[in-house]
Amino acid sequence: MELIEEIKELKEYKENNDLTIAELARKIEADDTTVGRWLKGKVEAKEIYQVGNVVKDEYGELYLVVNNVIGGYQLIDLNDNQASRIYETLEELINSNNDRSDVLIDAEINEI
Structure with missing residues (x-):
């Protein structure tokens, strides 16, 4: 399914169920700022992939965007604590990992 179609479906769901953006965001486990931008057509990968953000991919896997202690950036798979390769810049990380279905959680x- 195309991202545009998914956003249209989210808009319809929000309107049909008389939900606020925050309520819709909670239902789909996404950040309400991101959902608001989606509904306005203003989401960019560079907004999702920032240090400290948790990103959910199309399979429901969760990743934490981090600074590497020796420099660069990595994704930490929160399901098995595995680290991706090191990317020199956030732009390189985004270009290698971003998918249209990724959402900010x-x-x-x-x-503990």
């Missing part, structure tokens, strides 16, 4: 990471 409103997540909180706590110490």
Whole structure:
């Protein structure tokens, strides 16, 4: 399914169920700012892939965008704690990993 079609479906769902953007965002486990931008057609990968953000891919896998201690950026797979290769820039990380279905997740990471 094309991203444009998915956004149209989200708009229809929001209107048919009389939801706010925040309520819709909670239902789809996404950040409400991102959902608002989607509905206005203003989402860019560079907004999703920022250090500290958690990204969900089309398979439901979660990734944390991090700075590497020796320089560069990585994605940490939160399902198995595996780190991606190191990318020199966020732009390189985005170009190698971004998919249209990726969404920014409103997540909180706590110490155990």
